[in-house]
Amino acid sequence: MIATPTIPLEAATPAHICPFDQACSYLEAAGKELRLDQGVLEILSHPRKVVTVSIPVKLDNGEVRVLAGHRVQHSNILGPYKGGIRYHPAVTLREVSALAMLMTWKCALLGIPYGGAKGGIAIDPQQYSVGELERITRRYTSELIKDIGPSLDIPAPDMGTSAREMAWMMDTYSVNVGHAVPGVVTGKPLSVGGSLGREKATGRGTMIIVREALADQGRTLAGVRVVIQGFGNVGGAAAELLHQAGAKVIAVSTGTGGVYAADGLDIPALKAYAAENRHHLAGFPNATVITNAELLTLPCDVLIPAALENQITEDNVHQIQAQIIAEAANGPVTLEANRVLEAQGVTVLPDILANAGGVVVSYLEWVQGLSYLFWDEERVNREMEHLMVQAYRQVMQQSKVRQVPLRLAAYTLGVGRVAQALSDRGLYP
Numbered sequence: 001m002i003a004t005p006t007i008p009l010e011a012a013t014p015a016h017i018c019p020f021d022q023a024c025s026y027l028e029a030a031g032k033e034l035r036l037d038q039g040v041l042e043i044l045s046h047p048r049k050v051v052t053v054s055i056p057v058k059l060d061n062g063e064v065r066v067l068a069g070h071r072v073q074h075s076n077i078l079g080p081y082k083g084g085i086r087y088h089p090a091v092t093l094r095e096v097s098a099l100a101m102l103m104t105w106k107c108a109l110l111g112i113p114y115g116g117a118k119g120g121i122a123i124d125p126q127q128y129s130v131g132e133l134e135r136i137t138r139r140y141t142s143e144l145i146k147d148i149g150p151s152l153d154i155p156a157p158d159m160g161t162s163a164r165e166m167a168w169m170m171d172t173y174s175v176n177v178g179h180a181v182p183g184v185v186t187g188k189p190l191s192v193g194g195s196l197g198r199e200k201a202t203g204r205g206t207m208i209i210v211r212e213a214l215a216d217q218g219r220t221l222a223g224v225r226v227v228i229q230g231f232g233n234v235g236g237a238a239a240e241l242l243h244q245a246g247a248k249v250i251a252v253s254t255g256t257g258g259v260y261a262a263d264g265l266d267i268p269a270l271k272a273y274a275a276e277n278r279h280h281l282a283g284f285p286n287a288t289v290i291t292n293a294e295l296l297t298l299p300c301d302v303l304i305p306a307a308l309e310n311q312i313t314e315d316n317v318h319q320i321q322a323q324i325i326a327e328a329a330n331g332p333v334t335l336e337a338n339r340v341l342e343a344q345g346v347t348v349l350p351d352i353l354a355n356a357g358g359v360v361v362s363y364l365e366w367v368q369g370l371s372y373l374f375w376d377e378e379r380v381n382r383e384m385e386h387l388m389v390q391a392y393r394q395v396m397q398q399s400k401v402r403q404v405p406l407r408l409a410a411y412t413l414g415v416g417r418v419a420q421a422l423s424d425r426g427l428y429p
């Protein structure tokens with residue numbers, strides 16, 4: 001049993017669905033399967049560094065508010081810490097710690113030379129003006145100035161942040177150190193050294209993994225019924241690319257609910273509608289309004305949760321009708337629900353594989369920046385696809401050889417590589 005982690009359990013997080021406890025349970029299962037030394041597991045179950053900073057911000061109405069900003073650096077055994085920055089009201093230190101740990105295994109699984117980190121601020125970005133968000137982001141970056149850097153810790157977008165916030169972070173960091181440092185963040189706008197293909201990379205990666213899983217079942221994307229929860233950076237791109245590839249995207253949702261059409265939604269038109277209606281999908285022509293709870297239990301071939309953690313739980317898992325679940329979000333299926341799905345033979349494509357396209361193109365962006373040589377989008381997509389398909393095949397092979405479900409197969413690969421590096425570096429006797 002792994003020792004109780006040092007991150008305090010916030011009252012708001014019920015222990016049985018605490019993302020950090022769940023992440024530690026998966027680590028423990030991988031350690032058991034790999035027969036890892038207890039000391040190694042003990043090291044890997046603790047984040048290397050946890051930073052919480054106060055972010056004072058003057059709102060447009062003159063009120064001063066002090067926000068808490070977290071950055072958790074889980075591991076830098078394989079390279080610089082890497083992972084997104086989340087702005088969402090449900091952000092907690094334990095959530096960020098779990099997401100940081102997932103980043104470590106994800107980067108190791110994909111074979112990219114990074115460790116894992118994640119950051120977050122518990123705010124609803126919709127409730128702040130652009131000016132307020134800029135002040136919050138700049139102050140957060142200044143407070144982290146000694147903890148981030150292009151060879152130390154490289155943030156990227158996650159829920160509630162985008163290329164815009166990355167440009168502010170890059171600028172604040174650069175002004176503080178006295179020269180332009182594009183490599184301090186990825187997911188930047190093209191104008192400051194971003195990469196073609198990064199914006200849709202996570203959704204594209206999910207589409208590739210779904211395509212490969214279907215191919216293994218002798219099927220193609222054509223006509224496959226897909227349901228997607230979340231219509232933001234990841235869910236929106238996945239919907240668009242799957243629609244383009246001939247899949248029938250029958251339902252999608254945002255935080256305020258979703259829409260359903262049995263014959264498939266016109267995704268480009270829905271994207272335009274969502275942009276015009278502040279992400280409310282209700283009222284989209286020729287579609288039925290559904291709740292997020294209803295969306296998850298629709299009959300479909302592929303379900304893609306692309307929003308928050310803990311969406312498929314012991315409460316709704318028995319109603320899930322999808323044959324394949326591709327975790328575009330991080331941690332959308334709870335530990336208990338995962339057990340049920342595995343027992344029922346549902347193919348669960350785990351987050352550290354299914355949503356890795358984003359960090360892969362972040363890596364390609366970082367490499368292009370460091371070499372001062374930028375590629376066309378076709379090359380970026382090709383390199384990403386190569387790494388995604390390679391990781392997919394390794395996971396399938398590991399699953400077959402070890403006779404374990406896909407999640408445990410992915411974890412054994414990711415955790416095993418980090419443990420090996422830990423030993424080779426002599427960090428553990």
Ligand SMILES: NC(=O)C1=CN([C@@H]2O[C@H](COP(=O)(O)OP(=O)(O)OC[C@H]3O[C@@H](n4cnc5c(N)ncnc54)[C@H](O)[C@@H]3O)[C@@H](O)[C@H]2O)C=CC1
Pocket residue numbers: 084157158159160161202229230231232233234235253254255256279292306307308309328329330355356358359
């Ligand atoms: N942006 C990236 O490159 C990557 C993101 N991810 C993961 O993908 C997930 C989504 O991230 P993004 O698309 O970047 O965020 P986003 O902020 O661009 O979009 C989030 C979407 O989820 C919806 N949403 C929020 N709360 C919801 C709820 N309670 N029920 C249903 N929908 C809800 C929002 O309305 C929005 O459509 C997160 O779990 C994130 O960690 C994973 C890898 C990379």
Ligand SMILES: O=C(O)CCC(=O)C(=O)O
Pocket residue numbers: 082083084085103106154155156157158186187330355356358359360362
């Ligand atoms: O692109 C990145 O560096 C990180 C993306 C991320 O936060 C994630 O994969 O969960």
